[in-house]
Amino acid sequence: MSEIHDVLVVGGGPAGSTCARALVAGGARVAVIDRADFPRVKLCAGWLSPAIWDVLGISPREYPRGLWEWHTAHVHFRGKDHKIPCHGWFIRRYELDDFLLRSCGAELHLGVNAKQITRDDDGLWRIGDLRGKYLVGAGGTHCPVARMLAPPRPRRAVGVQELELQTTEQIVARTRLGANGEPELLLFDDVGGYGWNVPKSDWINVGCGTLDANKVRDAWRYTHDHLRTAGHVPAEAEPELEHVKGHSYFLFDPAHLEGAQRDTALLVGDSLGLAHPITAEGILPATVSGRRAAEAILGGAPASYPTRLREDPVIADYRRVAGLVGAAAKLKKRVPAARPGKRDSDLGRKAVARGFAWMFSGKRLPGGRLLDLVLGNGR
Numbered sequence: 001m002s003e004i005h006d007v008l009v010v011g012g013g014p015a016g017s018t019c020a021r022a023l024v025a026g027g028a029r030v031a032v033i034d035r036a037d038f039p040r041v042k043l044c045a046g047w048l049s050p051a052i053w054d055v056l057g058i059s060p061r062e063y064p065r066g067l068w069e070w071h072t073a074h075v076h077f078r079g080k081d082h083k084i085p086c087h088g089w090f091i092r093r094y095e096l097d098d099f100l101l102r103s104c105g106a107e108l109h110l111g112v113n114a115k116q117i118t119r120d121d122d123g124l125w126r127i128g129d130l131r132g133k134y135l136v137g138a139g140g141t142h143c144p145v146a147r148m149l150a151p152p153r154p155r156r157a158v159g160v161q162e163l164e165l166q167t168t169e170q171i172v173a174r175t176r177l178g179a180n181g182e183p184e185l186l187l188f189d190d191v192g193g194y195g196w197n198v199p200k201s202d203w204i205n206v207g208c209g210t211l212d213a214n215k216v217r218d219a220w221r222y223t224h225d226h227l228r229t230a231g232h233v234p235a236e237a238e239p240e241l242e243h244v245k246g247h248s249y250f251l252f253d254p255a256h257l258e259g260a261q262r263d264t265a266l267l268v269g270d271s272l273g274l275a276h277p278i279t280a281e282g283i284l285p286a287t288v289s290g291r292r293a294a295e296a297i298l299g300g301a302p303a304s305y306p307t308r309l310r311e312d313p314v315i316a317d318y319r320r321v322a323g324l325v326g327a328a329a330k331l332k333k334r335v336p337a338a339r340p341g342k343r344d345s346d347l348g349r350k351a352v353a354r355g356f357a358w359m360f361s362g363k364r365l366p367g368g369r370l371l372d373l374v375l376g377n378g379r
């Protein structure tokens with residue numbers, strides 16, 4: 001029988017490794033269990049917004065793997081192209097997750113599928129031979145710990161398709177729309193999702209996501225056709241582009257927080273469902289929740305985790321965005337649809353494209369407290 005750990009973390013993605021890193025730094029004995037061997041492929045465009053560096057506690061200069069900083073987003077919306085100044089980074093998940101996990105300081109149990117999770121009479125969590133006082137579920141959308149805690153799911157998961165493939169720098173430079181690292185974003189006409197094409201030196205990352213997961217295959221066909229017709233994906237990549245892979249995950253909903261913790265078990269990242277309600281950014285909230293869960297455990301107050309999460313500036317902002325999205329959906333139902341044949345104004349299109357790109361720079365919504373009052377947050 002192995003020694004007792006303070007915490008067993010199921011899943012070594014950004015949520016699990018960030019939680020483990022903070023726990024180890026606080027003196028806890030931590031085991032991370034992941035069914036994959038690292039480095040592993042994780043479907044993801046690899047976009048990071050600026051707030052991530054503070055949460056990870058490193059500067060971009062200290063990150064030792066591939067990093068693409070960008071200052072312009074190319075947004076295509078309703079037939080028009082917009083070149084919009086904004087700021088962020090891209091990484092390759094194959095590299096980032098491996099770096100974060102291997103540097104977190106926890107004991108790693110890789111290639112181990114946490115299928116059976118039980119609790120002893122003395123309250124210890126048990127996974128195989130491992131025993132721990134606390135259990136952190138960081139296993140993504142299909143996390144076994146999330147199945148146990150079953151957080152409320154008022155909405156269905158979003159659908160996503162993606163492929164990251166390697167060719168040569170010359171080929172990518174020949175076809176990309178902007179400079180190296182600058183994302184090309186295709187905001188769908190119904191604003192129900194978007195496609196992307198990100199050049200990362202000799203790699204390209206292409207994909208799309210839709211709020212309605214049933215629409216994701218059509219959305220991929222549309223994205224692929226658009227990029228191919230524009231000549232923005234290399235012809236050499238076509239055979240591989242036939243094999244995009246699909247996934248689904250939950251966008252943030254305030255109701256999810258009700259299931260964030262039960263007794264000594266806590267959920268972080270995608271296992272809880274924290275991705276940004278519009279952009280679907282998931283790495284930042286995964287790391288934020290990992291940090292907050294670790295703080296609650298180290299403080300001996302696991303029940304404080306949902307409140308810590310709710311009050312975190314990143315999650316508080318997501319709550320406001322979710323409130324605004326909900327209010328806009330209600331308004332759309334009440335206001336009659338535009339007359340058929342009525343054309344979009346250039347100004348309206350530009351405003352939507354700019355607002356969308358602005359979200360990608362990870363900026364917080366202005367007037368947070370006022371919005372909380374209007375939206376009834378905090379009641």
Ligand SMILES: Cc1cc2nc3c(=O)[nH]c(=O)nc-3n(C[C@H](O)[C@H](O)[C@H](O)COP(=O)(O)OP(=O)(O)OC[C@H]3O[C@@H](n4cnc5c(N)ncnc54)[C@H](O)[C@@H]3O)c2cc1C
Pocket residue numbers: 010011012013014015016033034035036042043044045046047048112113114115138139140141142143144160161162207247248249268269270271275280281282283284286
């Ligand atoms: C196509 C696509 C594109 C995306 N693009 C972006 C983007 O550009 N930027 C962004 O911020 N977010 C993006 N996201 C979202 C982001 O990838 C996730 O929100 C993020 O990975 C969540 O991190 P996590 O640690 O919670 O989960 P994951 O990164 O999914 O890690 C979960 C880990 O748990 C392990 N695991 C699962 N089950 C078990 C088990 N039973 N036993 C042991 N281990 C287990 C898995 O092997 C995995 O390593 C994208 C998602 C998709 C699908």
